[in-house]
Amino acid sequence: MKKxxxxxxxxxxxxxxxxxxxxxxxQIHSLHKMGHISVHxxxxxxSPEAAxxxxxxxxxxxxxxxxxxxxxxxxxxxxVYNADAIIYN
Numbered sequence: 001m002k003k004x005x006x007x008x009x010x011x012x013x014x015x016x017x018x019x020x021x022x023x024x025x026x027q028i029h030s031l032h033k034m035g036h037i038s039v040h041x042x043x044x045x046x047s048p049e050a051a052x053x054x055x056x057x058x059x060x061x062x063x064x065x066x067x068x069x070x071x072x073x074x075x076x077x078x079x080v081y082n083a084d085a086i087i088y089n
Contacts (some may be wrong), residue, residue, distance in 0.1 A: 020059035031088035
């Protein structure tokens with residue numbers, strides 16, 4: 001029975017997808033840069049949390065493990081958030 005538990009657990013967790021993690025500038029030095037992602041002009045993004053959520057989903061879609069936000073804010077008098085990030089493995 002014991003010899004079946006490990007392979008079963010491995011199969012379950014091997015297919016489990018982990019979400020990308022936001023990291024700080026200090027943590028990026030030892031990681032491999034994959035590219036850039038951004039969120040601009042989406043009228044549904046009205047908070048920093050919403051912008052982070054969209055960046056996280058984009059990073060996941062591209063297979064990144066981590067992302068570092070380099071810029072985030074609103075343009076002028078707009079309430080719509082824009083954000084740019086670098087993704088890493």
